Amino acid sequence: MIADFNAYSYLLQHDIKPSVQRLAIVNYLYEHRTHPTADEIYEGLLDEIPTLSKTTVYNTLNLFQQQAAVLALTIDDKNVRFDIDTSDHAHFKCLNCGKVFDVPAVLNSVTSVTLEQGFLVTEKHLYLKGYCSSCNNLSK
Amino acid sequence: MIADFNAYSYLLQHDIKPSVQRLAIVNYLYEHRTHPTADEIYEGLLDEIPTLSKTTVYNTLNLFQQQAAVLALTIDDKNVRFDIDTSDHAHFKCLNCGKVFDVPAVLNSVTSVTLEQGFLVTEKHLYLKGYCSSCNNLSK
DNA sequence: TTCACTGCAAATCATTTGCAAGGCC
DNA sequence: GGCCTTGCAAATGATTTGCAGTGAA
Numbered sequence: 052m053i054a055d056f057n058a059y060s061y062l063l064q065h066d067i068k069p070s071v072q073r074l075a076i077v078n079y080l081y082e083h084r085t086h087p088t089a090d091e092i093y094e095g096l097l098d099e100i101p102t103l104s105k106t107t108v109y110n111t112l113n114l115f116q117q118q119a120a121v122l123a124l125t126i127d128d129k130n131v132r133f134d135i136d137t138s139d140h141a142h143f144k145c146l147n148c149g150k151v152f153d154v155p156a157v158l159n160s161v162t163s164v165t166l167e168q169g170f171l172v173t174e175k176h177l178y179l180k181g182y183c184s185s186c187n188n189l190s191k
Numbered sequence: 192m193i194a195d196f197n198a199y200s201y202l203l204q205h206d207i208k209p210s211v212q213r214l215a216i217v218n219y220l221y222e223h224r225t226h227p228t229a230d231e232i233y234e235g236l237l238d239e240i241p242t243l244s245k246t247t248v249y250n251t252l253n254l255f256q257q258q259a260a261v262l263a264l265t266i267d268d269k270n271v272r273f274d275i276d277t278s279d280h281a282h283f284k285c286l287n288c289g290k291v292f293d294v295p296a297v298l299n300s301v302t303s304v305t306l307e308q309g310f311l312v313t314e315k316h317l318y319l320k321g322y323c324s325s326c327n328n329l330s331k
Numbered sequence: 332t333t334c335a336c337t338g339c340a341a342a343t344c345a346t347t348t349g350c351a352a353g354g355c356c
Numbered sequence: 357g358g359c360c361t362t363g364c365a366a367a368t369g370a371t372t373t374g375c376a377g378t379g380a381a
Contacts, residue, residue: 089370090369125266125318130371131370166319174319178314178316178317180316183310184308229346243362246348270345
């Protein structure tokens with residue numbers, strides 16, 4: 052499942068000094084593509100690292116963001132969600148079950164939006180909301 | 192500047208019973224297209240309505256959202272911002288000055304994203320981040 | 332030894348909730 | 357009178373901050 056992913060070199064590639072906690076968080080994000088919250092990551096790692104503190108999870112995720120090793124999603128207005136997949140895609144949040152799905156959108160094509168002169172775009176987020184197939188079928 | 196906008200009928204059109212507070216908030220949003228936070232709206236109306244409570248601002252904005260009279264933006268990870276313009280457009284947030292700009296994007300064209308069978312999309316948000324012309328020129 | 336990393340406890344801040352008082356039909 | 361709206365105070369919950377202890381180079 053972890054396949055050829057090397058958490059250690061992933062951190063080095065992003066100029067992040069590896070540690071037990073940092074490696075665990077990267078691996079958690081690599082294995083759980085559910086766009087977890089800081090709290091979900093913390094809870095998910097407690098068995099593995101019982102001494103882990105939530106502060107460390109927040110510190111680490113903030114560091115990862117700075118180094119562009121993860122993407123912070125604000126599709127949820129309650130808490131920030133994290134995605135280790137920084138490739139070109141959009142997100143869909145089901146308003147019923149709350150799950151956040153990856154959507155294979157081509158965000159680059161969105162670049163066609165007309166920006167004023169001198170605006171420099173460094174980040175693009177396309178958030179879709181509605182009802183996923185499971186929740187949508189229930190109401191039929 | 193207020194032109195032909197009628198806050199009273201705007202509320203009625205959205206099945207919202209008018210009140211002094213609700214009218215003031217709608218007018219504030221109509222006149223301040225800066226995507227204000229709940230707190231900014233509260234502060235901005237204190238002179239006009241000194242007895243206004245922040246709870247009422249939150250209650251009202253939540254009601255407006257339910258009735259689709261305003262759009263809630265989560266482009267900012269700190270607090271939710273509100274937009275009375277529900278027409279087709281995107282948003283750009285400057286990472287330096289923090290301002291949120293309207294972008295004349297055609298979100299409908301974004302519909303071309305491939306969604307799985309049975310996914311029902313009810314809301315689309317395109318958030319761009321980077322540096323606005325003022326902040327971008329400073330660094331040159 | 333030094334300096335960065337960790338983790339506990341406390342602080343902060345946006346938002347919600349409980350509830351009592353006031354106002355409108 | 358009854359119900360909806362308002363607003364205060366307190367609660368909640370995510371995230372940050374202060375700071376002391378630990379550990380690795």
